[in-house]
Amino acid sequence: MSKKRSRRTWGLKILFAASEAHPLIKTGGLADVAGSLPAALRNLGHDVRLVLPAYPQALERLGEVETLATFEVVNAPEPVRLLGGRIAKSGVPVYLVDSPPYFQRAGNPYTSPNGADWQDNADRFALFCRAVVQLATDRLGLGWKPDLVHANDWQTGLIAPLLSFEPQRPATLFTIHNIAYQGVFDHAAFNRLQLPTPLWSMNGLEFHHHFSFIKGGIAFSDIISTVSPTYAQEVQTPEYGYGLEGLLHHRADRFVGVLNGIDYEVWNPNTDPLIEHPFDLDHLAKRRQNTRALQEEFGLPPDEDTLLFGYVGRLVDQKGVDLILQIIPGLMERTRIQIVMLGTGDLWLEQHLDEMAERYPDRVGVYIGYDEGRAHRIEAGCDAFLMPSRFEPCGLNQLYSLRYGALPVVRRTGGLADTVVDTHPETLANGTATGFVFDDPNASSLWSAVDRAALLYRERPEEWGKVMKNGMRQDFSWNRSAEHYVELYRRAIANPMPNPLVMG
Ligand code: ADP
Ligand code: GLC
Numbered sequence: 001m002s003k004k005r006s007r008r009t010w011g012l013k014i015l016f017a018a019s020e021a022h023p024l025i026k027t028g029g030l031a032d033v034a035g036s037l038p039a040a041l042r043n044l045g046h047d048v049r050l051v052l053p054a055y056p057q058a059l060e061r062l063g064e065v066e067t068l069a070t071f072e073v074v075n076a077p078e079p080v081r082l083l084g085g086r087i088a089k090s091g092v093p094v095y096l097v098d099s100p101p102y103f104q105r106a107g108n109p110y111t112s113p114n115g116a117d118w119q120d121n122a123d124r125f126a127l128f129c130r131a132v133v134q135l136a137t138d139r140l141g142l143g144w145k146p147d148l149v150h151a152n153d154w155q156t157g158l159i160a161p162l163l164s165f166e167p168q169r170p171a172t173l174f175t176i177h178n179i180a181y182q183g184v185f186d187h188a189a190f191n192r193l194q195l196p197t198p199l200w201s202m203n204g205l206e207f208h209h210h211f212s213f214i215k216g217g218i219a220f221s222d223i224i225s226t227v228s229p230t231y232a233q234e235v236q237t238p239e240y241g242y243g244l245e246g247l248l249h250h251r252a253d254r255f256v257g258v259l260n261g262i263d264y265e266v267w268n269p270n271t272d273p274l275i276e277h278p279f280d281l282d283h284l285a286k287r288r289q290n291t292r293a294l295q296e297e298f299g300l301p302p303d304e305d306t307l308l309f310g311y312v313g314r315l316v317d318q319k320g321v322d323l324i325l326q327i328i329p330g331l332m333e334r335t336r337i338q339i340v341m342l343g344t345g346d347l348w349l350e351q352h353l354d355e356m357a358e359r360y361p362d363r364v365g366v367y368i369g370y371d372e373g374r375a376h377r378i379e380a381g382c383d384a385f386l387m388p389s390r391f392e393p394c395g396l397n398q399l400y401s402l403r404y405g406a407l408p409v410v411r412r413t414g415g416l417a418d419t420v421v422d423t424h425p426e427t428l429a430n431g432t433a434t435g436f437v438f439d440d441p442n443a444s445s446l447w448s449a450v451d452r453a454a455l456l457y458r459e460r461p462e463e464w465g466k467v468m469k470n471g472m473r474q475d476f477s478w479n480r481s482a483e484h485y486v487e488l489y490r491r492a493i494a495n496p497m498p499n500p501l502v503m504g
Pocket of ligand 1: 396
């Protein structure tokens with residue numbers, strides 16, 4: 001395989017820029033996408049290279065790296081180094097932008113260990129964007145110039161605006177993974193960063209007298225995408241657009257929703273090294289053993305006959321965790337129901353979860369923290385997976401749940417609406433039902449969906465088994481979506497977006 005690879009003729013040259021990528025560094029779904037989409041694109045024959053900041057975790061996990069260039073970046077506290085390595089498993093080449101004063105820190109890419117945003121995030125990610133621009137224009141002398149830069153989320157939002165000043169610029173595609181995070185700073189930050197003055201304009205980075213990174217990605221890129229068709233529609237409305245609905249609507253002819261795929265090697269219940277009892281569609285009895293192991297891991301009595309709900313995710317308003325908290329006391333009035341929850345995030349939610357676990361020690365299991373193994377074991381062991389998100393650009397956990405035979409209970413929004421089919425007589429009869437879907441972002445709607453799930457589980461176990469199998473048979477691998485991105489790359493290359501500053 002690897003010998004063949006060196007003689008292979010590649011299709012497009014793509015530089016994929018992101019602030020996190022599995023397995024190097026991860027706080028959420030962006031990392032899963034930045035880890036798996038480049039690999040899928042390489043399998044389609046494209047020369048895709050990943051570029052990330054050189055966080056300590058990324059350096060440690062990448063292993064061997066070489067210094068490819070040392071260069072000056074405007075405003076950087078010291079010369080920046082470009083390091084090169086390769087992700088062992090996928091073979092994807094990786095560049096790390098190494099600026100120790102900015103990236104060699106404890107904590108995560110965006111926050112200090114106590115959870116507060118780094119005060120200099122604008123400076124840190126502006127440096128990253130500037131380094132990517134130098135790499136993408138081959139000013140670092142590597143002899144490789146991408147046809148297109150695929151940038152992701154606000155941390156990469158300055159790449160397209162900065163490239164717009166380059167005479168021979170590569171094409172650009174900007175993916176919005178979550179429009180609620182925008183990278184908005186004050187005018188003083190714009191000045192401090194010494195960005196080209198024409199960018200301070202209504203058609204540029206100015207956003208209600210502030211300076212917006214994400215607006216740069218949206219206004220200057222040749223194509224904009226987001227991670228599900230439904231979210232692409234939603235963000236063009238005031239309810240979901242966080243003030244950017246007008247601009248997105250204006251750019252609708254270049255704005256597309258492409259559903260994320262998942263990595264079917266990392267998330268395969270039959271080969272997953274993080275679960276105790278591998279299983280597949282034909283060996284579902286083994287799945288039950290994972291349920292028992294999960295109960296034990298969370299300190300709950302291993303009751304065979306319990307309906308076990310699960311939750312994994314960031315503990316933030318978006319995810320509707322508070323709705324779960326509201327229904328727990330009612331659920332606990334019923335017998336044979338347990339719930340396990342894994343997450344980290346807002347302090348008040350963490351505390352509430354802990355309180356629930358204390359109040360119902362035999363029924364509610366909580367782990368506050370980030371733990372990849374537990375996330376896999378929850379998918380493999382719980383019967384139903386709760387995702388009552390207020391909004392959800394795509395959502396990956398419901399896709400993992402489908403693959404692992406946990407029935408997702410989701411709100412009809414974004415990617416959840418695009419991937420889970422509600423269970424009712426018609427979808428049961430035609431074999432399309434895969435989970436439970438509810439409409440309103442409140443506790444009573446969630447309650448009625450959970451109630452329907454409990455009823456099916458208790459009263460019609462054979463039907464439950466069928467829904468589970470329908471879900472496990474779905475194909476959410478990257479193949480189709482990666483091809484869609486290639487089409488968009490070609491479209492971006494063929495139709496450059498006129499410079500919005502010149503258009504006036
Ligand atoms: P988001 O990107 O909004 O956080 P997604 O559903 O797209 O939501 O992706 C979340 C990813 O992060 C999944 O891979 C999930 O398993 C993982 N994850 C979230 N919280 C935790 C946690 N506390 N421990 C382990 N994995 C987590
Ligand atoms: C974001 C979204 C999530 C999506 C992920 C990957 O973090 O919140 O819905 O699945 O990005 O695109």
